[in-house]
Amino acid sequence: MKGGRVSTTEYEGLSAVVTGGGSGIGLAAATTLAERGARVACLDLDPSGVPAELLGLRCDVTDEDSVREAVRQAGNRHDGVDIVINNAGIGAQGTVETNSYDEWHGVFDVNVIGIVRVTRAALPLLRRSAAAAIVNTCSIAATAGLPDRALYSASKGAVLSLTQAMAADHLAEGIRVNCVNPGTADTPWIRRLLATAEDPDRELEALNARQPSGRLVTAAEVAGAIAYLAGPESGATTGTSLAVDGGMQALRLRK
Structure with missing residues (x-):
């Protein structure tokens, strides 16, 4: 047992690349995959927080040369790439008229x-x-209308559609493509947003209450879903979105 999770050999011999792997969900996913036997490269603008047992590589996903070089290095160091976790992302607050x-x-x-x-x-x-x-x-945000998240929601709606299209395009090549849909997760980005709120405690209470489970999703819970979708045991699963949201997408509880 390590970090509260059971180590297995499900990923033995496989190599994974995780973008945004320097912190939050990305680092949790990278750690989970490594604990299950994978060789993992964490691609991040700042890989300084990547543990020594993982390969940290600087990568800017908005720069094609940076991306190509980081993926090349990961492939060379780990004898190929079997799994890609496209996790790098940024948030935004605002309505359709407030973001520039x-x-x-x-x-x-x-x-x-x-x-x-x-x-x-x-x-x-x-x-x-x-x-x-x-x-x-x-x-x-791709499947539920959230207030003050127009830009972010639009980008994640595009990710959902892109996932399904990629799954169709690459099925014949033996490449499975899926996505996870986290609810509000306890990540560094959320904590930074809370720190700027007028009343951080009240804002956290509201975020917890928004999810039927009554609490934020943890990075480890999202990582577990990612590991499930990426693993060889999920060979029949492709074109799927897996909600990890405390029931926010599907449940309508009576108060």
């Missing part, structure tokens, strides 16, 4: 086109794998 056009372009450049860049760079390596899988980090 530069913000719209910037968020889509990271959250959507970043997935395109990383996937394009990794596809030649994935095509050589007998257990190729891609998991994109989407969001409850």
Whole structure:
């Protein structure tokens, strides 16, 4: 047992690339995959927080040369790439009229086109794998209307549609593509948002109450879902979105 999770050998011999792997959900996913036997490269703008047992590589998903070099290094160090976790993303607050056009372009450049860049760079390596899988980090914002999240929701809606289209395009090549849809997760980004709120405790209480489970999702819970979708034991699962949201997407509880 390590970090509260059971180590297995499900991923023995497999190599994974995790973008946004320096913290939060990305680091949790990378750690989970490594505990299950994978060789893992964490691609991040700041990989300084990546533990020594993982490979930390600097990568800017908005820069194609940076992406190609990071994926190349990961493939060389780990003898290929079998799994890609497209987790890098940024958030945004605002209605359809409050975010600037530069913000719209910037968020889509990271959250959507970043997935395109990383996937394009990794596809030649994935095509050589007998257990190729891609998991994109989407969001409850893709399937539920959340206030003050127009830009972020639009980008994650695009991720959901892109996941399904990629799954159709690459099924014949033996590459599975799925996504996870976390609810509000206890990540560094959420904690930074809470810190800027007028009343952080009250805001946290509201976020907890928004999910039927009454609490934030943990990074480890999202990582477990990612590991399930990426693993060889999920060979029949593709084109799927898996909600990890405390019931927020599907449940309507009576108060």
